[in-house]
Amino acid sequence: MSTPWDVHRLPRAAGKTFLVTGGNAGIGYFTAEQLAGTGATVVLGSRDPAKAQAAMLSIRSRIPDADVRHLLLDLADLASLKSAVDALDVDRLDAVVHNAGVALDHPPRRETKDGNELMFGTNHLGHFALTHWLAPRLKAAPAARVVTVGSFAAKSERLDLDDLQSTLDYRPKRTYGRSKLAQMYFGFELDRRLRAAGSSVLSVVTHPGGALDSLTPSRPPVHVRTTGERLRGLPAALLVQGKEAGAWPAVRAVLDPQVSGDELWAPRVFGLRGRPHAQTVKDHLADAEVAARLWEASRDLTDADPSRPLT
Ligand SMILES: NC(=O)c1ccc[n+]([C@@H]2O[C@H](COP(=O)([O-])OP(=O)(O)OC[C@H]3O[C@@H](n4cnc5c(N)ncnc54)[C@H](OP(=O)(O)O)[C@@H]3O)[C@@H](O)[C@H]2O)c1
Incomplete structure (x- = not known):
């Protein structure tokens, strides 16, 4: 019988390298911190060098021998992604966690440098194209993983x-939910394509539940929670959790040998809260036809196709 997964006692992963997009803040920060504790090299994909430095300092203050690095990464600029990946100073990547995300609450509709709607362009198309450019390094690892962080909202x-692109009808919350749904379709479709090709790479979809800053432990200067915020947040803890716990599903998807792509x-x-566990993929999330049509559209919008270099 296998030992139950303990989020506080992770298996060692020394010698492995993991990239976490948006590793400078929120759930991505805690994903990076927890993975760094395994002895792995952890690369924080971040568009802001100062925030990445602060996150690395915080991780090193808690894990003195942590091997953490920064990769300059802006998912809202598709043309920059190839050179960003070229600057990644490793030959082999054991996992990438597609965590970075942007969520807008109010109009106006905004666009990326490439002219894509900001949330669809960053959350979905940015990670779609990034996977394409990372493919040779993922293939060089014996059993790499692409972990996509979706959302309950999807x-x-x-x-x-x-x-x-929400050109005809833009409602920020709905466009955000759809961008997360697109990411999840991507992760499941990538899994189907990898398995059909007999690839050693695994694609896993996760989501963090509900993760609030007010329930998140302080990691100054990355995140500081006052006593007042902590007390005001307490009632919400009945339903949701903090970002430290929000990282658990993605961390497990990176490390647990029992995890599978479907x-x-x-x-x-x-x-919404609690230890990570596997759910069956059902209802519209299991719609392979929609996922395949989204894949084609994403390929046309990015000039990239992650399944080709990966399989
Ligand atoms: N919190 C929740 O309850 C919840 C629920 C469901 C799903 N999620 C998902 O979980 C993930 C993390 O959420 P969070 O709550 O930790 O969010 P967060 O605290 O707002 O952090 C978002 C991260 O994404 C980065 N990012 C945004 N745009 C980027 C770009 N163009 N290029 C590179 N990085 C970019 C941010 O970098 P900057 O610091 O530079 O802005 C930041 O590091 C997201 O994918 C989100 O959709 C969260």
Whole structure:
């Protein structure tokens, strides 16, 4: 019988290298911190060198022998991604965690440098293209993983394949939910393509549940929680959790040999808080036809196709 997964006693991963996009803040920071504790080399993909430095200092203050590095990465600039990856100073990548994300609450509709709607362009298209450029390094690892961080919000959304860029009808919360749904379709479709090709690379989809800053332990200067914020946040802890716990599903998806690609890893309690566990992929999330059509559209929008170099 295998030992139950303990989020506080992770297996050693010395010799491995993991990239966490948006590793400078929030759930990505805690994902990087927890992975750094395994002895692995952890690369923080961040568009802001000062924030990345602060995150690395914080991780090193807690794990003195941590091997953490920074990769300059702006997912909202597709043309920059190839050279960003060229600067990655490793031949082999054991996992990438597609964690970075942007969520807008209010209009106006905004666009990336490439003219894509900001949330769809950053969260989905940026990670889609990044996977393409990372492929040779992922293939060089014996059993690499592509871990995509989706969202609970995707469950109540449906994609409009005729308006992926929300040009005709822009509602920020819905466009965000759809961008996360697109990411999850990407992760499941990549899994199907990798398995069909007999690839050693695994694609795993996770989501963090609900993760609030007010329930997140301080990591100055990356994140500082006052006593007042902590007390005001307490009632919410019945339903949701902090970002340290929000990192657990992605960390498990990187490290646990039992994880497979046709599962959705999420918090145990109503999918909102608690230890990570595997859920069955069902309903619209399992729609392979929509996922395939999204893949084609994403390929056309990015001039990249991650399944080709990976399989
Ligand atoms: N928190 C939740 O309850 C929740 C629920 C469901 C899903 N999620 C998902 O979990 C992930 C992390 O969420 P979070 O709450 O930790 O968010 P967060 O605290 O806002 O952190 C987002 C991270 O993404 C980075 N980022 C944004 N745009 C980027 C770009 N163009 N290029 C590179 N990095 C970029 C940010 O960098 P900067 O610091 O430079 O802005 C930051 O590091 C996201 O994918 C989110 O959709 C979160």
